[in-house]
Amino acid sequence: MKPDKKQLKFLQDYLQRKLTYRETFEEIYDHILSAIEQLPQQIQFEVAVNKILQTDFGGYDNLGKVEMASKKALVKESFKKFTVLFTAYFKFPYVLYTGGFFVLVYYLASHVKLEPMLLEGIFALSIVFPGIVTLIRLYYTGYTFLSTKKSARDRLFNNLGGIPVRIFVLINLFIFGTPLGWIATGAIGISILLTLALVYNFAFYKLYKAEFKMSITT
Amino acid sequence: MYIIIYIFIAMNANPLLKGTLQTIILKLLEDNTEMYGYEITQKVKQASAGEIMLTEGALYPALHKLEAEGFLETFTQVVDNRVRKYYRLTEEGGKEVTSKLKEAQGFIEQLQTILNLKTAAK
Numbered sequence: 001m002k003p004d005k006k007q008l009k010f011l012q013d014y015l016q017r018k019l020t021y022r023e024t025f026e027e028i029y030d031h032i033l034s035a036i037e038q039l040p041q042q043i044q045f046e047v048a049v050n051k052i053l054q055t056d057f058g059g060y061d062n063l064g065k066v067e068m069a070s071k072k073a074l075v076k077e078s079f080k081k082f083t084v085l086f087t088a089y090f091k092f093p094y095v096l097y098t099g100g101f102f103v104l105v106y107y108l109a110s111h112v113k114l115e116p117m118l119l120e121g122i123f124a125l126s127i128v129f130p131g132i133v134t135l136i137r138l139y140y141t142g143y144t145f146l147s148t149k150k151s152a153r154d155r156l157f158n159n160l161g162g163i164p165v166r167i168f169v170l171i172n173l174f175i176f177g178t179p180l181g182w183i184a185t186g187a188i189g190i191s192i193l194l195t196l197a198l199v200y201n202f203a204f205y206k207l208y209k210a211e212f213k214m215s216i217t218t
Numbered sequence: 219m220y221i222i223i224y225i226f227i228a229m230n231a232n233p234l235l236k237g238t239l240q241t242i243i244l245k246l247l248e249d250n251t252e253m254y255g256y257e258i259t260q261k262v263k264q265a266s267a268g269e270i271m272l273t274e275g276a277l278y279p280a281l282h283k284l285e286a287e288g289f290l291e292t293f294t295q296v297v298d299n300r301v302r303k304y305y306r307l308t309e310e311g312g313k314e315v316t317s318k319l320k321e322a323q324g325f326i327e328q329l330q331t332i333l334n335l336k337t338a339a340k
Contacts, residue, residue: 024278027255030255034256074285
């Protein structure tokens, strides 16, 4: 059976009423259409859809349960991916770049008199960057997938994107007491913080890019 | 090739199947390189002559769990204007297949021993 445009629209609307996230919607939508394509043209479309939902997903009402189980695993997978990307910068060969950057910052902080406001600016940019990436991700999600549907990973991205700002504000408020307090930690403190911020940004950016890996087949 | 599946056809035991779903998925992906969700359900159905059906939507959470554990990786393709997600084994997943199959075989052997003992006791 080859569904027409009206039938496809019906299926999309029908599934969208039960499925919140793009990832689960796409997979279940493709599953149902793949199954329908194997059926003879004479079968009524709506009947076929419900039969497939019953056979493969335990019925229409069970879709929410399937989605929740999938969401949990998808979030876990993304978080694991992020930790792998982050820790990779402390393992060979990336540790050489991390070490190089640390030494460079340490040299600049200890030998070149950098303006505290300049350091603050660089650091502010690096902690705001994940937040900007989170916003860009939302834009490209809609642009690439032609959908404004939520992603199961949205919350994880929001949380990971907000962590640097939260940590920075907490450290400054409760440990140093002033916005520029962290600079008083000296060259070592500055180098550690800027290196961690850079590594975090790279890992976060790579996580964002990994989501858009896609090839086109006709 | 589908040793685990065939054993469960003979047993026709869906509750037992749930516990081995991950093994079945990993084995199928070892034999077929890359597959998408519907394709997996069809292969299972085909190999078991329709005796085993992956119902209740158990397949996708299981696939995502294997992905989260690092045993599977995914890539997507746009086919007929819709997104299709393919799964394939990672290096770690390849090792896991061997370990899971050994585990399943061990379990079946133990079960057989127990059942044989019971028969002998009668």
